[in-house]
Structures are given as C-alpha cells and as structure tokens.
Amino acid sequence: MARAEAFLTTTAPLAGSNPYLMGNFRPVVEETVRTGPFTVEGAIPPDLNGLLLRNGPNPAVVQNSDTYHWFSGDGMLHGLELRDGALLGYRNRFVRTRMLADEIGTMSPRGPREAINGPANTNVISFANRILVLVESGLPHRMTPDLETVCVEDFDGTLASPMTAHPKIDPETGAMAAFGYDPFGPPYLRYHEITPEGKIVWTTAIDLPSCVMIHDAMVSATQIGFFDLPVGLDAELAMAGVALPFRFDPEGRSRVGLLDRGTPGERVQWLSVEPCYVFHVVNAFDDGADLVADLYCYDRTFDTGMGRLLGSALPRLERWRMSPTATAVHRTVLDDLPAEFPRIDDAMAGRPYAHGYATQIARRDGLDAFPGYVKINADHGTVARIDLPDHLQASEPIFVRASDGKTDEEGWLLAVEYDRTSDSSDLVIYDAHAFSAKPEARIHLPVRIPFGFHGAYLDAGHFN
Numbered sequence: 001m002a003r004a005e006a007f008l009t010t011t012a013p014l015a016g017s018n019p020y021l022m023g024n025f026r027p028v029v030e031e032t033v034r035t036g037p038f039t040v041e042g043a044i045p046p047d048l049n050g051l052l053l054r055n056g057p058n059p060a061v062v063q064n065s066d067t068y069h070w071f072s073g074d075g076m077l078h079g080l081e082l083r084d085g086a087l088l089g090y091r092n093r094f095v096r097t098r099m100l101a102d103e104i105g106t107m108s109p110r111g112p113r114e115a116i117n118g119p120a121n122t123n124v125i126s127f128a129n130r131i132l133v134l135v136e137s138g139l140p141h142r143m144t145p146d147l148e149t150v151c152v153e154d155f156d157g158t159l160a161s162p163m164t165a166h167p168k169i170d171p172e173t174g175a176m177a178a179f180g181y182d183p184f185g186p187p188y189l190r191y192h193e194i195t196p197e198g199k200i201v202w203t204t205a206i207d208l209p210s211c212v213m214i215h216d217a218m219v220s221a222t223q224i225g226f227f228d229l230p231v232g233l234d235a236e237l238a239m240a241g242v243a244l245p246f247r248f249d250p251e252g253r254s255r256v257g258l259l260d261r262g263t264p265g266e267r268v269q270w271l272s273v274e275p276c277y278v279f280h281v282v283n284a285f286d287d288g289a290d291l292v293a294d295l296y297c298y299d300r301t302f303d304t305g306m307g308r309l310l311g312s313a314l315p316r317l318e319r320w321r322m323s324p325t326a327t328a329v330h331r332t333v334l335d336d337l338p339a340e341f342p343r344i345d346d347a348m349a350g351r352p353y354a355h356g357y358a359t360q361i362a363r364r365d366g367l368d369a370f371p372g373y374v375k376i377n378a379d380h381g382t383v384a385r386i387d388l389p390d391h392l393q394a395s396e397p398i399f400v401r402a403s404d405g406k407t408d409e410e411g412w413l414l415a416v417e418y419d420r421t422s423d424s425s426d427l428v429i430y431d432a433h434a435f436s437a438k439p440e441a442r443i444h445l446p447v448r449i450p451f452g453f454h455g456a457y458l459d460a461g462h463f464n
C-alpha cells in the first residue's frame with residue numbers, strides 16, 4: 001500500500017458547468033507525497049533511472065467558474081521517480097508564483113518582479129543545471145527536484161521580458177535558442193541566444209506591428225523561423241478582463257520570419273503563409289539553405305469574441321519548407337490524423353530526424369479528448385497509431401532513449417493516462433520501436449493527475 005503525506009490543500013470551487021472544471025480537467029486540491037510499492041502491470045525497464053516531471057494547469061482558486069479556461073490555471077508540477085525497475089514515489093506541488101501568493105497566501109518567490117503575476121503552468125525543462133518551469137506570459141521559475149520553488153529566474157539579470165515555454169536546447173553545444181512575445185512592447189517579439197551556463201549573450205528585437213500569440217518556433221542548428229500568425233491581442237477582450245485576450249483574425253497578418261542564429265541583429269526575411277495557426281513544432285532542420293519544419297497546423301484557433309468560448313479546428317501534420325529565395329512558405333500535408341503535444345528524441349533537436357511521437361486529439365462534446373498516440377515517420381510522412389480503449393485518455397509521450405539505444409526510436413515513451421473508471425491516473429511506459437498498444441508497464445497511481453501540457457524526463461545523474 002502506498003504511503004501518503006499531505007501538505008497544502010486548496011478549495012478550488014467546482015460549481016457550475018464549465019467543462020474545464022469537470023472530469024480529468026478538474027483540479028486536484030491537495031499536495032501530497034506517495035511512496036511505493038505501487039501496483040504494476042508488466043515490467044518497468046530497469047534502465048529508466050530518473051525523474052519524470054509533468055506540468056499543467058490546476059487552479060487553486062477559480063474566480064469565475066463560467067469564464068475559467070484551461071490555459072489560465074495555476075501551474076502544478078507532478079514528479080515520478082523511477083529507479084531500478086520500480087516507481088519509488090510520486091509528489092505534486094503548486095508552483096509558488098506571485099499569482100498563487102495573491103490567491104491563497106503562499107510565500108512569494110524570490111527574484112525579479114514580472115509585468116503580470118501569472119501562472120507557471122506550461123512546461124518544465126532541465127537547463128544550465130536548473131529545473132525551470134515555463135509559461136509564455138512570464139519569466140521562468142526555478143525549482144528543486146523535490147518540486148519546491150526556488151525563485152523567479154532571470155538568468156543573472158539578463159532576461160527582463162516574458163519567455164516562451166518552448167525554448168530549444170542544442171544537443172551538441174547545450175546553448176538555448178529562446179524567444180518571447182511581449183504584450184507590453186514594442187518590441188513585441190525578442191529572440192535570445194543563451195549560453196549553456198544560463199546567460200543571455202545577445203537579444204534581437206523583432207519589429208512586429210502588433211502583439212500576436214507565439215507559442216513555439218522552428219529552430220534548426222543555424223536558423224530560427226518565427227510564426228507571425230493571426231492570433232492577436234484583442235483590446236476589447238483585454239479591457240473586459242478575459243484571461244487570454246487573443247483572437248483569430250482570418251484577414252490578419254500571416255507570415256514566417258527567418259533569422260540566422262549566428263549573429264545578433266540581422267534582418268529578418270519574411271515569407272507569407274495562408275492564415276492559420278501553429279502551437280507546436282515537431283522538429284526543424286536545415287536542408288541546404290532551406291529551413292524545413294514539421295508541425296501541427298490549425299486552419300483556425302482562438303476563434304472567439306465577447307462572451308463566446310474559444311473555437312478551434314483540429315490540427316494536421318504538415319511539413320513547411322522555407323527557402324531564402326522564396327516569398328512564401330511551401331506547405332505539404334504529411335498526415336490528416338489530428339494530434340498534438342509532439343515529442344522527439346531531444347538528441348535530434350534542430351537536426352534531420354527519423355521519428356516523432358504525439359498525442360491523438362479529438363473533440364468530444366466540444367472538449368478536447370486524447371484517445372491515443374501517433375508515431376511520426378519523418379522520412380515518409382506516415383504514422384503508426386495506438387488507440388486506447390474508451391475508458392483511458394492519453395497525454396504527451398516523452399521519449400527517453402534506452403541506455404544502449406542508437407536511434408530515435410530505440411527507447412521508451414513515458415505518458416500519464418487517465419482512467420475514467422477509477423478516476424485516477426496511470427504512469428504508462430511504451431516501447432517506442434514496437435509502438436504496441438500493450439505497454440511495457442502500466443503503474444497504477446493512487447492519485448489523479450489532471451490533463452496537463454508538457455513534461456520532462458531528467459536522468460538520475462542530472463539531479464542527484
């Protein structure tokens with residue numbers, strides 16, 4: 001029987017009919033530590049020695065349960081430690097942001113002030129010997145492996161504006177390519193090159209005419225491609241206090257900006273693209289002088305207005321080719337099966353790669369649902385798929401290369417699945433090569449992990 005230790009509890013109100021406060025979108029109200037043994041079906045691969053971290057929205061307080069949106073909840077980290085073929089323990093913690101301090105009186109974090117006291121709910125990464133949680137509306141927060149909040153992170157005073165939740169770390173140099181869009185600009189977009197030790201060496205301001213939401217970027221070893229797509233900051237929604245005041249404009253500016261990563265301040269080359277939106281890039285790489293990116297593209301998203309819920313198309317996998325001699329992006333549909341939360345072997349970031357993995361996405365009763373996984377074959381544009389039984393829902397599959405793995409499919413996929421019948425979650429480990437619906441291991445957790453966004457796997461050597 002797993003042992004439990006409870007810490008902070010909250011009372012997020014669950015009244016009303018907001019779907020993002022129901023089912024596995026609803027928050028958990030307790031911080032807890034559980035230690036094993038846990039019930040395991042199958043066998044946990046013994047070379048998985050590390051810490052799986054996941055981040056996602058988990059509102060401690062819901063100010064208005066009619067208007068609450070999934071993207072705006074407080075960040076909660078979940079940690080699962082694997083060792084020698086066993087799950088040693090689970091813990092969860094709210095990220096101690098100033099927003100949480102304002103809401104429920106937790107200690108405010110040390111570190112620089114931010115323009116907005118927002119949530120830190122989107123991603124978690126390991127960089128420069130730090131664990132950082134990220135959200136695009138603010139600065140990173142530095143965490144301990146025990147999920148305690150250390151401080152707001154500004155890279156020794158070199159970061160002063162919001163930073164993306166999807167920076168890219170070069171697998172060879174350890175340097176980070178990061179950017180941030182800033183509603184309080186101009187500039188509305190900045191691009192930073194950050195040393196492996198965690199210091200911004202230079203920043204290029206990119207002169208956008210207005211603020212648009214930019215969630216991810218296309219980063220190769222030598223180039224970065226910025227999305228300037230028509231999901232813009234909407235003054236009417238902002239004035240009304242909408243938490244995410246962005247709106248899709250089918251007539252709006254829609255283009256991609258290419259910049260050489262080598263030096264600061266070079267001129268951005270703009271290529272047009274049909275109005276659409278991209279949240280996530282699978283991977284990008286150089287092909288001669290061209291930048292090539294595989295990504296999930298929406299015909300429309302954040303299709304909203306005053307008093308209307310967000311509308312969105314479903315995404316499809318596309319390959320975008322951006323040539324310095326072209327005036328427009330060349331688009332090819334690789335696969336129509338809707339999926340999101342793509343992951344690759346991080347060792348292939350910015351390089352030609354063979355495989356990626358993603359979560360199937362569907363709409364059920366107007367809500368996002370996650371019925372399984374896809375495996376992307378970048379060479380052939382084909383996919384394999386895992387379809388889960390109806391009572392289970394998937395999450396972002398994090399690839400961990402096996403200790404003797406030679407390629408980007410010789411490893412494991414780690415995901416958390418929600419089991420509707422028990423209203424609890426499982427840690428599930430798939431063989432990325434076999435990509436079979438029967439996992440190597442399914443570990444039943446005595447807790448529920450709400451649907452979240454992104455996570456990371458830290459090898460034990462990186463945090464002990």
Ligand SMILES: [Fe+2]
Pocket residue numbers: 122165166215279280453454
């Ligand atoms: Fe994301």
